Amino acid sequence: MSQREKKLKLGIPKGSLQDSTIKLFAKSGWKINLHHRNYFPEINDPDIECSLCRAQEMPVYVQDGTLDVGLTGKDWILENEAEVVTVDELVYSKMSNRPARWVLAVGGDSPYRRPEDLAGKKIATELENFTRRYFQQADIPVEVEFSWGATEAKVVSGLADAIVEVTETGTTIRAHGLRIIAELLTTSTQLIANTRAWEDPWKQDKITQMRTLLQGALRAESLVGLKMNVHQDRLDQLMQILPSLTSPTVSNLYQADWLSIEIVVQESTVRDLIPDLQSIGVEGIIEYPLYKVI
Incomplete structure (x- = not known):
């Protein structure tokens, strides 16, 4: 098979992670278009073929080679x-940029x-195999039952x-009147590849490119760029209050004693930073979004 004929088979997680995954790929440069009742979305890359797949099943399809690469949770890899x-x-x-946790919960008024x-006792969960192994390794005899949904209501x-x-x-x-008594697993989304696909130089290069751009888009989500002008006499004062990802870029303005400053900062710091900048005479402050930080 020639290089031009090669295709990377990419699995997009269907369900709760679907929208956030497509959004992340868009920021990374890949536009994925869904079609109603179609499990094969279009993507603006002729080297990639997309398939929608439940995150719970993604590791199985990546392992057997149906897919070359996919995104799923660490929990489903272990399951x-x-x-x-x-x-x-x-x-x-789907909610926040933080790992999720699989927890053991009981009724709020239970003695456990x-x-x-x-x-x-009986424990209900969708993470059946992992939970069973967890209690076996802890030498605690329990009955683990698969839950098809509405798991929080099973205790009630x-x-x-x-x-x-x-x-x-x-x-x-907590809204279901339950109480957490143990944390079993911290999980997050993983980019996984089929072992044979990873050994293929062309596919490995394509997957590595994907990883680099996805991580760049994730890093950029909490950052913004700031541009501003400051008189050269105030430069030392400015440097004392500027937080930045790297050293600020400083350039001279044309025929002036003013300098142009450009930095990358955490978006959460901007609301407190701008008043401090104004207090030392900084002008022309511009905030702009970032799409990737590599």
């Missing part, structure tokens, strides 16, 4: 005990305080004594 190449961790989700207290309705469920903030867990 399926999949033999894949973990290319990189991409910390993003630790995993050991659940010996002989008396269908289970405890649940293992994924959460980012714990809000939904």
Whole structure:
């Protein structure tokens, strides 16, 4: 097969991560267009073919070569005990840029305080295999039952004594009157590759390019660029208050005693930084978004 005929088979996670994944790829330079009731989206790269796939099944399809590369959770890799190449961790989700946690939760008024207290009890979860291994390794005999959904309600309705469920903030867990007694696993989105695809130089180069641009887009999400003008007499004062990712770029303005300054800063610092800049006479402050930081 010639280089031009090669295709990288990319799996996009269907479900809760779908929109945030497509948005991340768009920031990275790949526009993915979905079609109603079609599991094969279009992408603006002739070297890539896309498929929608549930994150829970992604490791299986990457392992068997149906897909060359895909995005899924670390939890589903462990659940399926999949033999894949973990290319990189991409910390993003549908809600926030933080890893999610699989927690063990019980009723708020239950007597259970630790995993050991659940010996002989029933636990409902979608992460069935991992949960079973967790309790086996801890030598705690429990009955693990697969949950097809609405897992938080299983304890309230008396269908289970405890649940293992994924959460980012714990809000939904608490809203159902449950109490977290243990954290079993911290997970985040992983870029994974088929082992044979990773050994192919052309595919590895393409996957590495993908990793670089996805990570660049993620880094840029919390950063902004700032441009400003300052009189050269105030430069030392300015440097004392400027937080920056790297040293600021300083250039002379044409036929003037003023300097142009350009920096990259955390977006969260800008609201407090601008008044400080104005207090020392900085003018022409411009804030602009960043799409990638490599």
